[in-house]
Amino acid sequence: EAQVTQNPRYLITVTGKKLTVTCSQNMNHEYMSWYRQDPGLGLRQIYYSMNVEVTDKGDVPEGYKVSRKEKRNFPLILESPSPNQTSLYFCASSLSGTTEGYTFGSGTRLTVV
Amino acid sequence: EDQVTQSPEALRLQEGESSSLNCSYTVSGLRGLFWYRQDPGKGPEFLFTLYSAGEEKEKERLKATLTKKESFLHITAPKPEDSATYLCAVRSNSGGYQKVTFGTGTKLQVIP
Numbered sequence: 001e002a003q004v005t006q007n008p009r010y011l012i013t014v015t016g017k018k019l020t021v022t023c024s025q026n027m028n029h030e031y032m033s034w035y036r037q038d039p040g041l042g043l044r045q046i047y048y049s050m051n052v053e054v055t056d057k058g059d060v061p062e063g064y065k066v067s068r069k070e071k072r073n074f075p076l077i078l079e080s081p082s083p084n085q086t087s088l089y090f091c092a093s094s095l096s097g098t099t100e101g102y103t104f105g106s107g108t109r110l111t112v113v
Numbered sequence: 114e115d116q117v118t119q120s121p122e123a124l125r126l127q128e129g130e131s132s133s134l135n136c137s138y139t140v141s142g143l144r145g146l147f148w149y150r151q152d153p154g155k156g157p158e159f160l161f162t163l164y165s166a167g168e169e170k171e172k173e174r175l176k177a178t179l180t181k182k183e184s185f186l187h188i189t190a191p192k193p194e195d196s197a198t199y200l201c202a203v204r205s206n207s208g209g210y211q212k213v214t215f216g217t218g219t220k221l222q223v224i225p
Binding site: 004035040042043044045090098099100101102103104105106107 | 144149154160202
């Protein structure tokens with residue numbers, strides 16, 4: 001089944017403890033992206049990647065890192081999480097990132113205390 | 114700066130009662146308008162892409178239309194299983210790259 005897989009689905013952590021949210025797609029998509037979704041603010045882009053080793057900032061990149069060493073994987077790294085990073089995170093992918101819609105993962109609900 | 118505004122924020126319909134959701138947008142150089150459906154606790158699911166004014170797309174009870182300033186998602190004779198949040202997004206040429214901006218969604222509830 002064609003899909004974007006995120007792990008974990010739920011995560012509670014403490015301020016300052018580094019964490020990684022994994023994202024993997026099995027559709028050979030070039031484009032991958034991370035979004036956060038907050039009530040009243042909608043989906044906001046954190047980082048995106050047009051291809052392996054090519055990444056760039058979205059609208060809200062502060063406090064996040066990404067890497068794209070393989071085409072299928074695009075992990076999101078929070079080096080020192082803070083409570084304002086408590087949110088629902090989605091990974092998305094598309095074939096080229098230019099014309100077609102995205103396939104989204106099921107989401108990761110992160111709570112930073 | 115690109116802007117996407119969806120209305121209403123929430124809509125409650127009786128089963129079979131047709132209605133429309135609105136997505137107003139302001140972008141520089143539209144490269145596509147997208148509709149997604151999002152169920153509680155799940156990621157958005159892609160529905161349609163519209164590229165130019167006058168274009169229409171249909172899928173079951175849903176029909177999306179596009180003008181130069183807004184898009185409508187018409188729901189004909191909705192069923193309870195159509196209950197979800199519907200998101201609109203636009204892709205444009207902004208800041209030198211193709212950027213996608215999402216609206217905050219319309220939460221639709223269809224009552225049996």
